[in-house]
Structures are given as structure tokens and as C-alpha cells.
Amino acid sequence: MSDLTPEQIALQDKLAKMSPEELKEWQKQRCVFCHIISGKQPAKKVYEDSKCYAVLDINPANPGHILLMTREHYSIMPQVPENELSHLFMVAKALSNALLKAMQVNGTNIIVQNGPAAGQKSQHFMVHIIPRKEGDNVGLGVPQKEIRDTDLEQIKTRLKKRVNEIFGINEDREERYEAEGISSVPARAQAPATSTRMQKLVDTELEDESSLPEIFSAPELPEMPEMPVLPEGIMPADDAGQIDETEEPARIIGDAKDPDALLAEIEAELRGDVERLDQVKKSAKKESKDDDADDDADDDVDDDADDDVDDDTDDDVDDDANTKGSSKGSKPADTKSKSSQKADLDKISSLFG
């Protein structure tokens, strides 16, 4: 639309000057669906809970056409927080099931329309759940067209590059892991939301004037402008609290220290308890020295030192075990010191609950 009325031009200017929060408020006041949810507008409610609200469409594709929307006002899908989105689609699955049983139809369509070109008519994000029957004459069609390999290749490289950026996948690193025989298939990934461009498209309600590419008849795909790379580390407010798991955890070379002893040491340090730390360290030392060949001399030396220090502490078990160990000789000393070490760790872990 190149010729706009003066009022529309004024409106565009007004919208362009608003901040995102003001824009959201402005949309919310004019949003029919927000009015429905708040009760100002009557509608046929089908289901509601704390996160979503479902009504029957008054202009349905088929009888039983449900509109499932979020309670909060979001204009596009990338704005919706992940937990609300997950909840919404689990409810959509349940509603589809309910439709199949209640309406006795043999199919349903679940549709999301993102953007005016995709058929989005309202500024409030919603999911359409449409019951389908054979020969019901609903226009929804997904054609199947042929595509050339070269075009496919082009699309794939562009898309994969962006997808890897979104999910933080490093292709070279993956290849290295594959070569080593380690599976590089990631666990379920989480990533920050993006797409300011789509937001602008929906907010300003302008039609994009760029010419359409001729998809399957042109010799090659038309030149697409370079997409700006999203700077690292941007986390929008909607995603506050989400953990960025794009980095792989660091891995350790060689033998790790005994994890129990390590944990006990760290806990002791955090509590600021130096005495207990000494004990733990000594028991760890004992454990490592037990592995050596020359246990006898070391044990005797340690026991003597322990006797001096442990008198002042409240760890009586330790004292008894140590003294017994020094008097009885080498082999019993081994087992005794191990049991004393275990007693140490048990006592410490019980103190920490």
C-alpha cells in the first residue's frame, strides 16, 4: 500500500515513536482477545487455566474450530516464554484429543500463523485447532512441489548456518568428536529467543514491498541480503532465568581426585572450618599413603603428629583409632587408619546433613 491516508501516516509515526512496552499496552487495549479473556467480550469458552484460554471461533473453518491463546498478550511466537509455550502445546494436544472424541471426526489440524503473509489476522498469539472430516471442503492445502538439488543445497547451507548460531553448534568441533568416536548429537538444547524483524513486521502492519522470488522456475535463487549476526550474550527479558547451555562443559584430563574427598574438602573450606579441613586432608593423605609400599614409618609419624593436634579437638573417635593403630603394628594399622579415615568422612558428612 503506497498511498496511505493522513490518519494512517500519523498512526505509523505514533507507533514508530513508542517504546516496546507502550506498544504492547496500546495493542492490549485494542485487542479483542484480551477483552474476551478479561470477560468484557462474550465468547464460547471451552477451556481455561492459569496460562491459556480456549474459545470457539465465531468464523470457523469447521464446527468445533477452537482458538487456543495465551492469557498474556504476546503478538508473535518468539515472544512467548518457553514454559508457557510448552504448556500451550500440551493443552493443544489434549484439546485435539477432546475434539476427536466429542465431535466424532477423524482428523484435526493444529495451525500456527506467524506473520500476516501466513494468515495471521490478530495481534494476539493463538493456536488454531480445527476438526477435519473427509470432504469437508476446508481450503487448507499443503502442496508438494519438486525442487532442484542446487536450490536445496543453497537453502540448506543458509539455514544450517543460522540454526547452528541459534543452538550454539560448532560444526568443526562436531567433526572432531565424530572422528574420535564420541557421539556429537546434543541433548535437548535451549537457546535465547530472537527475531526483532518479525516483531517489527507484525507491529507496524506495513506490507513488505520487496519483490517475490520466482521459486521453482528461476535459474537461481534471487540475491538475498546478508543477515546481521546477532551479537553474543544477548538475553531478552522474556527469557530471564533460562540457562544458556550453548557451551559444552569442560572435561578433565587424567585421573580425577577421589570425588568424595574432593567434595569434603570443598565443603569444609566453605564452612571456614580449618580444623576439620586439616583432618580431612590428613585422612586423604593417609589414604594415598596407604597405597605406597612404605606404610609403617609414615603411619607412625602421622599418628604421633595426630596425637598432639587431636587432643584439642572434639573428635575423640579419631584419637582412639590413631592410638590403637600405632600400638598394634603395621598391618592392623593399615585397616585401622582406613576405618578412622572412613569415620572422619562419615562424621563430617553427618555434620553437613
Place this chain on the structure above:
Amino acid sequence: MSKENCDMCQFIADHEKRSKYLVYEDEDIVAMLAPKPANIGHILIIPKEHYPIIENVPDPLVAHCFFIANKLSSAVFESLNVHGTNILVQNGISAGQTSAHFMVHVIGRFENDGINMNWQPKQVADEEMNTIVLQLSSFTNNIGSFEKEKEKPVNIDDDKKIISDEGKENYLIKSMIRIP
């Protein structure tokens, strides 16, 4: 159609064939470009497990499929310069389901591209709407709790090969160095 007969299951399992179309993979789903797309940026998100329709798919997997659909829809929008995207599930033959394996479609859209995602609104009488609401209410009352994800058993004896990540040190080891 069981898993053995399902051509989609076989296609996913064939790593060579699918690499031409593969866009994203994780442990539960495979996302690939459609071999016969409706438009530029037509992606299929397919769970690796075989489920015929959405009612059979466990709730956490449904949520995950749509989470990925959301991210891929953003990716399509930003990298392929489409004007909009549709996310679509065809549940049942009358809904247009062509393969007996549940999948989610993400389709890039342009103005006037000839794909029809709109419908002719039908006139439905008020009475009929009320009946429908009543019919649905007996089934929607049961919607409440959703399945939780099953915890995967942790393999303690797993003897994985360990590689150090360049430049990164384990912070635990680092903190150990501090302790006198």
C-alpha cells in the same frame, strides 16, 4: 503401520540418505528439509520414536517438538527472508496426513505465494455452538496434569574418553589450587 513398515523411520535411520536434507538433530528429534516442499523453507520436525498421531506422543516430546519448531521458524524467517511462517500438524488422513509418522511442518510463506492457509468461514448457529461446548466440556474437564519427563538412568560405569576443551580449566581444580 508399524515401525518396520514406516518409510519415515527408515529414512531417519539412514544417515547417508538424510544428510542431504538434515538441518538439526538432537537425541529425540530430527529436523530436515522436506524432499517435496510446499515452499522455500519447508522443514519437517520428526521424532525419532515412531508415533502415528499426536495423541500417542508423550507430552514432554510434544512440547519439545514445538519448541524446536519455534526456533526453526525464527531461523527460517531470518536466513531465508520469508514474510512469515506457518507451523502445522496434520493429524489424520482427512487432515492431510501423508505419512503415518507424526511430524510438525514449518513452512516459510510469502505474500501471494499460492498456498492457502486460510479458510472460508462457515456459518454455525449459536445453538450448535452451545451444543459443541457442552460436548467438549466432558472431555476438557480431564485436562490438568501432563506427563512428566521420565528420568533417564545415569550410567556410572560409563567409561567415556575424556578430551580437554581448549583453554578451559575445570573450576573445581582451579579452586583446589587456591586452598593452602
